[in-house]
Amino acid sequence: MDKHIADIWSSVKGHYTKRDSMYMEFLDKMLPEFNGGRILEIGPGTGEFAKMIIKNYNVEKYRVLDLEKNISDSVNYIKKENLGITLDYTFSQNYKDLFDEEFDLIVSNICIPETPKEYREDLLNNIIPNTKMSMIIGQLNGDWDDGSYEPWIRKLFTDNFGEVSSELTPYLNCYSLTGIKK
Numbered sequence: 001m002d003k004h005i006a007d008i009w010s011s012v013k014g015h016y017t018k019r020d021s022m023y024m025e026f027l028d029k030m031l032p033e034f035n036g037g038r039i040l041e042i043g044p045g046t047g048e049f050a051k052m053i054i055k056n057y058n059v060e061k062y063r064v065l066d067l068e069k070n071i072s073d074s075v076n077y078i079k080k081e082n083l084g085i086t087l088d089y090t091f092s093q094n095y096k097d098l099f100d101e102e103f104d105l106i107v108s109n110i111c112i113p114e115t116p117k118e119y120r121e122d123l124l125n126n127i128i129p130n131t132k133m134s135m136i137i138g139q140l141n142g143d144w145d146d147g148s149y150e151p152w153i154r155k156l157f158t159d160n161f162g163e164v165s166s167e168l169t170p171y172l173n174c175y176s177l178t179g180i181k182k
C-alpha cells in the first residue's frame with residue numbers, strides 16, 4: 001500500500017492535501033441535491049472535510065473508514081470540535097462490516113486510487129449499490145494503474161446511478177466523479 005501512496009503522491013509534501021474547500025465546491029456544484037443524512041467518508045485524513053459537511057448540512061450519521069494507524073487523526077479532530085455528533089468509525093481491515101449499511105452519500109477524496117486494487121474493488125462494488133449519491137475525487141489513470149481503474153469505476157457508477165458526471169479538479173489531474181440515483 002505504501003508503494004501506491006509513494007507512486008501517486010510523490011510530489012506532494014505530507015500526506016493530507018488541505019484542499020477541503022475545493023472538494024466542498026465540487027460537492028455543492030455536482031451534487032446540488034445533497035442535504036445531509038447518513039454519510040460514509042473513505043480516507044478522511046485530517047477530518048476537516050467531515051467537519052465542513054457536519055457544520056453545513058443536516059447530518060444524521062457520519063462514519064469514517066480509514067487505516068487503523070491514521071484514523072485517530074480525523075476521529076480526535078471531530079471529537080475536539082464538539083460538533084454535536086458521534087463520529088462512527090471503521091478500520092480498513094473491517095471494511096466488509098459496511099456491506100449491509102445504507103448511505104445517503106459516500107464520499108472519498110484522494111484515497112481510492114492509492115488503495116490496493118482487490119480492496120477498492122471489493123469495497124466499492126459492495127457499498128456503491130447501497131448509497132443514494134457518491135463523489136469520488138482522485139486520478140482516473142496514471143503510472144500506478146494497470147489500465148483497469150477508470151473503466152471499472154466508470155462502469156460501477158453508470159450501473160448504479162441514473163445520473164453520472166465527471167469534472168477535472170484543479171488538483172494534480174484529479175477528477176471528481178459523481179453519481180446520483182434517480
Ligand SMILES: C[S@@+](CC[C@H](N)C(=O)[O-])C[C@H]1O[C@@H](n2cnc3c(N)ncnc32)[C@H](O)[C@@H]1O
Pocket residue numbers: 001009015016017018019042043044045046065066067070092108109110111114115116119
Ligand atoms: C492522500 S490522503 C487524503 C486525505 C484527505 N481525504 C485529503 O484529501 O486530504 C489518503 C487517505 O486515505 C487513507 N487510506 C489509505 N489507504 C486506505 C484504505 N485502504 N482504506 C481507507 N482509507 C485509506 C489514508 O490513511 C488517508 O487518510
